[in-house]
Amino acid sequence: MPYFDYKTWIPRIVIGVLIAIFVILPVFTTSVITLSIFISSGIWTIAVMGFTLVLRTGQFSMGQAAFMALGAYASAILTVNLGMPFWPSFLLSGIISGIIALIIGLIVLRVGGIYFSIITLAFGELVRIFAQEAEGITRGVRGIIPPTPPTISLLGFDINFAAGNPVPYYYFMIILVAITAIIFWRIEHSRIGGTFASLALNQTLAEHQGIHLMKYRVIAFTIAGVFTGFAGAFYANFLSIITPFMFGLWQSIQIMMMSVVGGISSIVGGALIGATILYTLGIYLSRLPIYNIQYVVFGTVVVLVLLFLPKGTGLVDLWGKFWRKVFREPDEYEIPEESEMAVE
């Protein structure tokens, strides 16, 4: 393009600056609380991206937190019980979680729809109850304490994952979120994203256009399972404890709420906004003296978003709206009701 296309570049530059601020945040603050909030937000972002990807294929998973549990327990059991080093066990955690998602998907996604939601709900609880009851493997409600990741020596610096120093975990989170975001962004904006969307837009038509429903539903669910598993494994290592209560039904619902509030019109953007806002809100609300106030507020936020930003646009859509206001451009995709084409 011969001229500076400010309408696309200014929003991009603003996003770039925001990302840069996040990357160098530990330079300004090493406050454990601030960094911990961002680390946890990042972990939930990954889980929400997985949920939204599955939702993009028209399937509503109600047990995504179970895959975090699978990843967390897989990594912890491999290191603590089987003595595997940290990094291979971390890699395996996502793969194990993905394989289980694949198996569940192959069984349930044949029918899809409401049955898929019910089975994933049941599966989520099944994983939690198993973790609670199978004391020989998971130590039950006492939980497992995973070992801290080994110190990495890089360019003369020692990156020490000791408790009380959140900075290495912060960068670990940034890298994990970045890798996941890049992959999900590519999926969303490449051909396979369109194929996924076609399943949600019109399943019958998609099938008659030669799209194998099962295959693409299972692919989406498996990808979500893999990355949610990584998120879970990392979460467990960051908190240095895994208990069955960390990944229950409430956490699955929280993932859904984050997805709805952030918006599903952009997988990565919606997940980042939804997870960060709701997680931060939840932390500050839980410090108030009113018991369980965060649940009330979360519910209210979801209702407000659904009322004022319907059709899954969520808060991420405000970003586009804001720039269209700034540049005085009309909103996209408005059907001109009185036009010739619409009425005829």
Added chain:
Amino acid sequence: MPLLELNGITKLFGKLAALEDIDLNVEEGEILGIVGPNGSGKTTLINVISGYYRPTMGTIYFNSKKISGLRPDQIAAKGIVRTFQSNVLFEGATVLESMLIGSLLRYKTTDWQAFFETKAYRKDNEEVVGRVIELLKTFNIFNDIFLPAAGLSHGYQRMLGITLALIANPKVLLLDEPTTGMNHEEAMFVVENIKKIGEQGVTVILIEHNMKVILNVATRVVVLNFGNKIAEGKPEDVMNKSEVIEAYLGTETI
């Protein structure tokens, strides 16, 4: 050797036979019209061929390979593509988006190649997009590609349905009442295009109520009534048969 062969196709809904022991051969390159009163089983026939329903009894062969019992996407991949009687759209997608997400069968590259946007994929994509634009231009909806498909008028939505079927690379095209809700000019425009599609070597099976369309375009006609085939032959001959007139207008009782 017929291209598409239906042997004793029966489709029961409960005890109601929507299709009863239908035998039908479709030759390569012909435009076969299927007519019949409402409820005679025309759409069920297309639903059975395209895999939307499984036949209760009987087998369907395509290129002498059995296709009955396959999934719709497998049948579409073999080259039997359909349109729908009511306007079935990708809700919320624009015309161009609908065409692009519906054109998976056109691509030769895998999802991996698409994910990494390899050279082969970019070349492939260029070809597909070119073909999409060409088709949209042929069917006069190129000016509205950025409109939501749901915002198009009924007639244009039908055209979009036909272009969607054509982008899936059909060898046999099943058209379920392509001209309903269109005015005369639009219907004749579609007829011309169906003829052109036929000339390009695509076999067409056409369900139609509009007799003018059938007489104009079909090379052979099959008449269905209550799930049975009651007549078959050249359009002009079939239309004058007493059973056909009876089925459409009732029996003379004088």
